[in-house]
Amino acid sequence: MALLSLDHARLRFGGIVALDDVSLEVADGSIVGLIGPNGAGKTTAFNAITRLYRLDSGDVVFDGRSLRRTRPSRVIRLGIARTFQNLELFPNLTVLENVLVGAHISTRLQREREQKRQALETLADVGIAEHAGRPASGLPYGTLKRVELARALASRPRMLLLDEPAGGLNHEEVDALVGLIRRLRDERKLTILLVEHHMRLVMQVCEHVHVLDFGRTIASGAPADVQRDPAVIQAYLGGEIAAA
């Protein structure tokens, strides 16, 4: 049963077709990778799902419900939380406060102390509790990625959209991230869709991979199959080499 699906999604910016009839399904409880060369439309797909962009046609369906009329600020209330490719933190807030903002939708009637306790737990869960009191600006990139992750988790989402979670991380950090993503999915019963260039992470963590190129789906299937797909190889290596 698909928790999230894009249904014939089309979106163009001026003359550029960013999403060209893209359909994809993310099964409940699965980890799905969305990959493709730069400019393939991956982040655009994320922005369409979270309603920052409005589709020209087609639909986003979450848990059997169309998001066509959902405001961007309501998306998280339905249970979809996200991270951003180039970090969208609140730099003047502390790490803890960033996570508290992530819990905004669930804290209306909660005591401040209880909110803080839960936020600290979330930080501990992603392994950065020791940075709680620091301002979010000026921490190492890998730590900031985790802050964003913790902020997304703080809303207790059902679905997590991770935009290049391994971006800027070294080998060891990527390996740790693989374990973390799996553990979060299992412990928090999450469904995860992730955009990633780091193929090792995709191959290790994803159960299904969806490949975009120039806004079109060119392959979709198990990681190992997709990796061997000639269309995918061509998209990544370029036409000339594949033709040679």
Added chain:
Amino acid sequence: MRHRLPELGSLLAVAVLLSVLPFTLSDYNISLVAQVGIFFVAVLGLNILTGYTGQISIGHGAFMAIGGYTTAVMSRDHDTNLVVTMLMAFAICFVVGLLVGLPALRLSGVYLALATFALAVSVPQLPLKWSKFLGGSGGVQSHRTVTHLWLYGAAWIASAILFALAWLILRGRIGRAFRAARDSEIAAVASGIELPIYKTLAFGISAAYAGVAGALFVMGTNGFAQPSEFGVFLSLQLLVGAAVAGLGSLWGILAGAAFVGLLPTVSGSVPVIGSAHGRNVVFGAAVILVMLLLPEGFAGLLTRLRRLARA
């Protein structure tokens, strides 16, 4: 609670100082410190908007005008208790602030600053348009006037109440939503923060504070509300006060208020360049100097000092 001790301590010290001061100062100096209290309220209000939500306003003098005229007109026509007129100024300016905040949602940065600037220019012209009701360029004279000591007490009690209110609003969920909207709108929306609600709310609260300051301001000019008192310079003074205080913090407001409340008066008596005409030169020079030395205002200085003390 222990990490709050320095804050509570300094608050207590300021409160004690302010309650002792009237017994030692001359009547004229009491009126000067009362003036600081009036600016305290206004700068605090502007800081909630500009410092916490990042919406720049060069138009808060307009809200002060509305608050001031509320007091003067209610006193003139109905002999309303002046404290009650302050509450009315708060309520009316809150609503006007919300109304101004709605179109402001579409603007940000320099464009918002310019739009609020238009407000600062145009609102003081309204009394000329409706001169029967608002007294024209001659102004409105309140029915009652107050002593300097009364004004001092009213200004600082209002400051204390509104400071506590601001602290309560800003310390938790709402304050974080304000600051989140300032730091990254896109992430704030993704976190479920309804930007229109929080941004207009900040406008309303901020304008309400300016309204109270305006009411006190009119009481401080012998109960006389006049268009020329609420010109663009007043709006700029408030913005300078907020910047000197340190945007996005409550702990430098006193310094910012003292800066804009006292300096225009004090700078007239600075040797060589200070005079009736030279005082704006001194004021300008002081602003430049403070901004160069304390780019994050007095609140930034306090943070730095605390870090030094801890290290």
